Amino acid sequence: MLCPVIQKIVFNKKAFVERRLGDESRLLVKKGDKVRPFDFVGEIRDTVRQRLTAGVSGEIVKLIPGKAVLVQTSAVIVRGVIGKGEDSEGEIKIAAGDDAPIELSVIDAECAGDILIGGYVPTLEVFKKAEAVGVKGIVCGGTDFACFKKTALSTLLTEGFGRPPLNREVFEFLKRVEGRHVFLSPDQEGLLVAIHLDGEESHRELLEAQPEEVAEVFAELKEGTGVQVFTSENFGQGGKAAKVLKDTVEVLLDGGEKIEVPGRNVGIIK
């Protein structure tokens, strides 16, 4: 039985991060320079001098004079399924468990500048409060379609609409890199976590965690394969194929329940 492949996390040796300063800025680096996250790449001379850091380790590969630089880095990309809002960046903060709601009570002034991670966003009020306190974005398993339509906050849903849990492996990975400065591209449906080229330990940790991009869009479903289910009652839940039948598959969900669904209703998680 052929099933669609879903790749939640990809390691990309050649990822690019644009650092944009705006008009009339002065760049402090040149092409070919090696930079680290806290190196300054440019400054704006206004009433107060503002400087911009590289944000990632890597190499300057392109300059747009007076405006921006492009940094090539190695990164892990967490892939979502739908996003909205502008590109954003901030520090990862785990705000709830993989299947738990991001509660209004956990959002306070200390979340300013953060990208919040959690199972799902239960109400529009959570989005509004997050925006009000200066949260830079939310990455979660899901939220209601109506909330998603109405919020202006940069948001990435990793599974879909409703309350599907955030994929467990993605969640574990994001937990490991909590506090890391990351880049959210809702348009590209991705969250970019750059590796620290001089931090051997984190480098290894990321490499071990993440496969490179798979080429196959469909793969043969075998017993033991990790799958995600897309029937409404178990929408977005992960599990393993316990038995592959002619047109259906028995799935042992992560929660321990066993269900039988049509083969067309599962995706293979790579």
Place this chain on the structure above:
Amino acid sequence: MILSIDFGGAVAKVLVIKGEKFNVVEVPLGFRTRPRMSIPETLRYIIKQAVGDKKPSAVYVSGEIASVELKEFLTEPALDPIESLEKFGLPAVVVGAGITYVNGRARRGDNLALRAEEIAHWLPFGIKLSEIQNFFANKEIYPQPIPVTDKEIKLEEAAARVRIRSVITDYPSPITTDYIIASGGVLSKASNPARVVLMILDALQPEGLFNIFLDRSQMLPALAVLSVFEERGAQKILDQNPFTFLGPTFSVSEEVFLKIDLGLPEPQELEVALGELVLFPLETRKLAKVSFKTKVQQGEFEVEGGFCGLTIDARGDERTKMSREWEEALCSARLFKK
């Protein structure tokens, strides 16, 4: 071997024609998640899944696709699905993933998550609007899954009614044909063909005598493309009666008294009150002479029974809402041989 492919939607339908014989191969196209295939890669995949490594002599496609690389595969440029259905000219209702087509009138790409209230109107149970919105928004991302639960099936059937009604509302002119072919996933794959009869009656709201055929293999869009380039080939397939006759329906907006003459010594009498929907068990290919009388009109007609017998619909204005009672009247009835 000729391939005519309906490319649109969650599942590609490939009409494979070898001489006089034909069959339809369905190729699910996965999700709109990543990784994704390009259009030429997808087309190559569809052909491979349908016929393996065999080389077809001609490949025709309907779908909103355009790419120079497609010249490698296609005998003729890809056709717009609505355009090819219009050229084909058969009376049809097609509820596909990307289009809703009703006898030459069509709509493209309805965002059903934004039409939750209309959909709720056609559901025989209460449900939160957010659940409807989430269900259809998720279908945009994951179009391939098939409905499994009763709730999923009824959500899709309700959405089909909304989509067909929208086309009728956009182009308000009466249906002038006395039959229609129902095609597209939600219709073709309905768990019970009587559900198709109910969907068509609710959505098209025909008056008087009307006949419904079902395209169970969802070949109609692919057949329409074939007919544009190889008319005789399409005619040969039509000559083999590829559609299932679900049966005649008779719709009035008032109480009706019917005498159904099956050639037995006495005709069968049937009284259908205003607001009722009744399925009369007229067996497939069995002929009957029917005379009817209401307060304002009377007449007679001849009908041939279909898979779902003969349906008498006296619901009148009540047809614009869903009811478990009507669903049971049709869907629990006995079906006949195709």
